[in-house]
Amino acid sequence: MVKAIAKKKSNTIKLNFDTSWSYAPAPESKSAATINKQYDLFINGEWQKPLSKKYFDTINPATEEKLSEVAEAGVADVDKAVKAARNAYDKVWKKMPAKERAKYIFRIARIMQEKARELAVIETLDGGKPIKESRDFDVPTAANHLFYYAGWADKLEYAFPNRRTESLGVAGQITPWNFPLLMAAWKIAPALATGNTVVLKPAETTSLTTLKLAEIIQEADLPPGVVNIITGAGETGAAIVNHADINKIAFTGSTHVGKIIQRAIAGTNKKATLELGGKAANIIFEDAPIDQAVEGVVNAIFFNQGHVCCAGSRLYVQESVAKEVIRKLRDRMQSLIVGDPMDKNTDIGAINSKEQLHIIQKYIAIGKKEGAEMYESSCALPSKGFWCRPTIFSNVAQSNRIAQEEIFGPVLSILTFRTDDEVIEKANNSPYGLSAGVWTDKGSKIFNMTKRMRAGVVWANTFNKFDPTSPFGGYKESGFGREGGLHGLLPYLNLIN
Amino acid sequence: MEKAIKKSSLKVSENGLEKPTAAGKPVSTKRLEVMKTYKIYIGGQFPRTESGRYYIPTNAAGKKLANVCLSSRKDFRDAVVAARGAVSGWSGRAAFNRSQILYRMAEMLEGRKAQFIDELIQQDATKAKAEKEVNLSIDRLIYYAGWCDKFQQLFSSVNPVASSHFNFSVPEPTGVVSIIAPQGDLPAGRQGSLLGLVSVIAPVIAGGNTCVVLASETKPLCAVTFAEVLNSSDLPGGVVNILTGKPSELASWFVDHMDVNATIYCEKDSTVQKMIREKSALNLKRISLYDKINWYSEEGQSPYFIMDTQEIKTTWHPVENIAGAGGGY
Structure with a gap:
């Protein structure tokens, strides 16, 4: 130990890590997680085989081993998911008393907390991030996000002075691969709290925790079609963006793709929130x-x-x-x-x-x-x-x-x-x-x-x-709209006089 | 000269000035009216368009209104330079000061009420409608003058984060806004070439942005005269820049420019709306389409218009030892 600490000329002490410093392995156990061999699409509250009949592999980037295979939603699958979301919006979710809506979101948050360890393990296996980050940051913050927005559902009349609010309808949401579960929570939580239904697509390299979230949503008995989770790559995302019956696009990803989305929805009434790149x-x-x-x-x-x-x-x-x-x-x-x-x-x-x-x-x-x-x-x-x-x-x-x-x-x-x-x-x-x-x-x-x-x-x-509770989002080409906090409600609402 | 003119030979002419007569015969003179040159307004100056072009809007009876500047893309770019240069000064002013300047604009407009009414009448309004429009325009400036130092309080938040940080969110101006003002052609009484103009400019500058505005193509007179109001209202040059010309020519440049942060469009033309939204992707401009607003009604004013050209900034700072601090009370 003494050898490891060498005095520099300045008053700072330099630690020498080349010598006797090493840590014994402290691996988290894979057995904490159940990963299916194959995942279908979560549409209308059920697991449905993709009409495209296609699946793709998802691997562990730390070992290059295959973890599972995931359905690739085609245009017809996207259409099915949007129809389910529309139907759930018109028949169930829009009519449900806000306080009941809130309780569903609270329930999802709670089950996420109960399954936190499993979610963290899957997040790390599928995405390559250190377990201490998925365990201490991604998963708890995701659950907290749902918990926070759940409470907003029946309090929206306090959020915007002198205005009433109305939900938009069906939200198409596309999340990135860097914080898969957290981004899914960022998108689903405010959408549901404000009375919208959801079609969400995770990034193709990191679908697993979002699919696990679909299982949680099923376990929470959320009415079928309120949240639909479909997997796939860019083409699936494009099918969501271009679907005529979607009212809102929420996208987190690159500025390049964000601009393509902005152009694609130019002739429509779709609202958008874009959370894009940065160079802070x-x-x-x-x-x-x-x-x-x-x-x-x-x-x-x-x-x-x-x-x-x-x-x-x-x-x-x-x-x-x-x-x-x-x-x-x-x-x-x-x-x-x-x-x-x-x-x-x-x-x-x-x-x-x-x-x-x-x-x-x-x-x-x-x-x-x-x-x-x-x-x-x-x-x-x-x-x-x-x-x-x-x-x-x-x-x-x-x-x-x-x-x-x-x-x-x-x-x-x-x-x-x-x-x-x-x-x-x-x-x-x-x-x-x-x-x-x-x-x-x-x-x-x-x-x-x-x-x-x-x-x-x-x-x-x-x-x-x-x-x-803290709004997040960019100026300039980093996008527009905010996620989180009171300000994160507005992108999912129309304000009425 | 003066000595040569004898008092007895002076007669009072029609226009009230004394003029000499030759050989005792009165000269019949009718005063020639001085016509106003309608110029554009860039960086606090009134240049003509660099293009040297003009167009002649007419009223319903076909009477020529004026030779109006047909602004070019280059005029727009010059105006953006002026607007960008004015951002830090204007957004850096105290909100209270911005409030006072908007109030001063209302005062100046009130003082020149007759001129605006006259111009609106020239552009086919009845006297009653013209008076109503000018009165509403003045009141709208007063309304937004009042909001300058209040909307931030309404739309800010202190966020109770779970970690040991002080965290707050506040609105900030987005920067330079390009505005294609209401054209004033739609059903009489619904749109106003002056009221529409004031209604879109006021919330943008109340929030600390600067702007470049394209006035009504067919009814541009009040816009230029309004620039004179701005010029005498302590509003710094460059905060509002007003061009006259054709939206069909300029609209795409208004949304193409990489140094513009937001664009406002007020007409129903869905082709232009689509073009604007498509081009906004270039640098992700914030787009507001005000095609359904009745500027004469209550819905024509609200702090939510200010928020359309604001960004939300969230700031974090650690709070020392909050968990271990114990009771400090």
Whole structure:
């Protein structure tokens, strides 16, 4: 132990992790979860074989082993699901007293809590995220979200002053692969609370927890057709977006696809909420508590392997402390445990898919080519599965592609600045505006920065915090509409005089 | 000269000015009316369109109203530059100050009421309708002047997050808004070329945005005169920019521009609506379609119009040791 601690010239102590530090394996058990060999489509309260007759494999990205196979919904299947949702809306859900609607949502939330461990295990197996994240963040936050919105169902008349509200009808919802269960809860909870019915499609690489949620919905005796869960890839999503009897599209995913959706629904009366990409600026001032800020940076970019739309992927450090921040960041990166997502000590799990790994690798190559200075932790990587070491680029220029484009992986671009005005200019110089962060000990500076940064969620002296009561969503090309909180109700309602 | 004119030789002419007579014969003069040049309004200045083009709107009887600027795409782009430049100053002002300026706009409009009534009558309104429209327009400015420093309180929230953080959400202006104003052609009394214009501009600037507005093509007079009201109301240049011209030519540029954050369209033309929504995908503009609003009714004003060009920003900050703090009371 004594050997492991070496004194540096400065008053900071550097931990040497190359020597005697290792953790014994602490794996979560796969037996906590039941995964069927094959999953059909959940339409009208029942499991139905796809009319398309097609299934596709879903794998564990940490081992590349097949976990299950999942139905691929075709246009006819989507139509069936929308009809079921319409029927449930007209005959049951719209007419149900709001307080009864609320109780169904509460019930779903409760069963999710009861099955939390199983859901966490499946989320980690299917998506590659560390079990400590799915256990401590994804699953509890998802259940809390349902719990929060359940309570809104019979209180909507208090939400919008001087207006009555009416539900929209059938909501088509498309969720991403980075937080599958949580995103399903973000979408289903407000839709049901406001009296809409749902057709939801999870991302094709991570369908399993959403299908597990369908089982929970069935167990909760939610009236058939109120929530329909259909699986598939982009074509299935397009069929939902283009279906004539859908009143609202809620999409979380890339800005590219979000724009396609916006064009596709242009000639219709469909409402939309789009929660898209980001390239968040995370700003460290010289007066910030540096150690805490470094922890914040690690959380901002390496949380969920950096597969986070609001990840703090552009770090702006004030010149006077840049050296120190980068040194401490490198040291901290070296201590991150990369590997088996099922291990409770793992900090960084597997990249979600081979395709995403290729995108990340492409950007790392671009970063090197653009002349930025790369550093990656020296950790060993498992031989199977999709992996990426935590990586930082320093000496990045504002115009570099790695400072402009979303990478969606554990890759951080570091830039420096001198003055407040300069860093605001740089931070806001992005087509995106989902989130932002600032680290400083000075209160008035915090408010100056948080007010001027053009982003929907701003974290001061913290990062990547989420809560059901807290509205989430972007400025500019990061999308529109809010999810969470009181403001998350509006996208699912019409206001009437 | 003055010395040469003897007082006895001066006669009072029709227009009230004394003028000399030659050889005692009175000169018959009728005063020539000075016609107003209707120019556009960009960055607090009144230039002509850079294109040098004009068009001649007429009233129902076919009488020529004026030579009106036929604004071009370049005029629009210049106006966006002016509007973008004005965003930080205008949104950075105290809400109370914005309120005072909107109130001042109402005062100025009230003071020039007769001119607006006259212009509306020239554009086919009856005197009673014209008076009603101007009165409502003034009242609408007062209405939104009052909202400037109140809507934030209505639509903000402090969010009781489960972790040890202080968390709040507030509306913020979205930035530059392009507006194709109500054209004023629809059933008499329903739309108003002045009331519609005021009703779409006021909530946008009350919320701290800046805008570029395309006035009614067929009834543009009040829009230009309204620009003069703005110019004398302490409203900073660039906050409201008013162009005249053809929506058929300019609408697509209004929604194409990458430095515009939101677009408002007030007509029922479903082809244009579709075009606007399609093009909005370019940089994900926020789109508001006000084709069903009766600006003369109560539904023509509400703080929800302000919210149409607002974003919600949520801010988090840790609270030290909240769980372990124990009773502090």
